[in-house]
Amino acid sequence: MALILANSVWSADGPALSALIWIAPGHEAAALTRQPAMCSRAAEGDNQVLIGEALFNAPMLLGGQAARADVSCASCHSNGRRNAHFHLDGVSDAPGTADVSSSFFSLAQANDRFDPKPIPDLAYPVKVSRDPASGALERFLRGLIVEEFSGREPSPAAIGALAAYVRAIGDCGAIKEQPRRLADQAALVRVSVLAAEHLAAAGDAGTAAIAVAGARHQLGLIDERFVGAGLKRERARLLAASRALQPAAQSRAPDPAELQRWLTGFERDLLPVLARGEARSLYSEARVTAWVGRQGQ
Ligand code: HEC
Known part of the structure; x- marks a missing residue:
């Protein structure tokens, strides 16, 4: 604590x-942007x-x-x-x-x-x-x-x-x-869901659940950086997308086809919206640097 x-x-x-x-301490800007x-x-x-x-x-x-x-x-x-x-x-x-x-x-x-x-x-x-x-x-x-x-x-x-x-x-x-970008989290969401699909298809539901939780963790990392009133809508959609993965994280036999449908929907419907907000989020190096500077005052 x-x-x-x-x-x-x-x-x-x-x-x-x-x-x-x-x-x-003192390494925040470097660690968050690169x-x-x-x-x-x-x-x-x-x-x-x-x-x-x-x-x-x-x-x-x-x-x-x-x-x-x-x-x-x-x-x-x-x-x-x-x-x-x-x-x-x-x-x-x-x-x-x-x-x-x-x-x-x-x-x-x-x-x-x-x-x-x-x-x-x-x-x-x-x-x-x-x-x-x-x-x-x-x-x-x-x-x-x-x-x-x-x-x-x-x-x-x-x-x-x-x-x-x-x-x-x-x-x-x-x-x-x-650089550290939205694309890093997007790639890891994809990798995690595809991994869960392979693991589920092989009958390894326990490890598939770890991968699904990993995908939700990446969505959480995006959410943390989408701060500010102007990004509320994006955050609400991220939360909904993460909740939609919850059943797969808890299932004893997650359905690979369902995971794939989720991924297709995420990349088609939500990712472009997030990409449009990236410059206004804490993925922007200028915003992170300014924000870290304010904290130190
Ligand atoms: C809290 C920080 C931390 C985390 C988390 C962590 N590691 Fe490490 N890892 C280290 C440190 C420190 C060493 C070196 C330990 C030593 O020299 O005795 C190390 C050593 C290693 C090595 C040996 C490298 C070599 O050739 O000697 C491997 C492989 C490795 N980690 C992989 C992993 C993997 C995979 C995970 C996740 C399951 C992980 N580590 C999690 C800090 C971490």
Whole structure:
């Protein structure tokens, strides 16, 4: 709860962006408008990598406090790379560090030492081999989710997909950064719903539910940035779109065709409306910078 209080100054008279909870003070504008560039090593249309990307961005894959604080793998490993702006009280010391064995994430596994480590860039193996034959990455990811982050036991398919995504993370040579745009959330809504369709078709309803919750999480991230009286209509429609996904998130056997109908409707009817509002939202770099400046006064 101290986390929320520490950030209350931000939400008193302005929008509360959930990401502010884990952004180092002074890094807000940079963290909200830019992200490390990522160029996938995967072939187009690789469904394993697609499912892995959906899970990587879904807080529900992690359990307990992480999920409640809307933290996903991508909060620390932005775009699969390294979030140099990450700072969470009790978990980090310098920006870009985290103690993943912290009691914040898992009471069961917490060690007594506070030893934050630099968040690694996943485009380059450090301690964990990416060799598929060894299975080291799969074992590491399972331990991370269940032991460090108190998540539910992931299905073997979920671990396989997550590992495929991690292996596909690549850098982009000279291009180090890219902007954060509405298109990022729109792409992740699409990836999450398509992942849920594949998982549902394969009978993995538990992992499909995580992906559907991930799609709703992305809709929430759009909603947070669509602040101000002029964007009320867009927010109301986002809420309705998110509610329409709720049954699929709770179903024991979500219908892939229904998920696809939702996605088609979202991209045809709502996304163009959102795109027209983007320049007036907190996706606009100028607006974010002005807004961050006002908070500091
Ligand atoms: C709170 C921030 C945080 C979150 C959330 C997080 N990680 Fe990490 N991750 C780290 C840190 C810090 C390390 C380095 C730990 C160390 O050096 O002992 C790490 C290490 C790793 C490594 C090993 C890299 C290597 O080659 O040594 C992989 C792979 C990885 N994380 C993937 C993930 C995935 C997948 C998720 C989501 C299930 C995730 N991480 C969630 C902070 C985080």
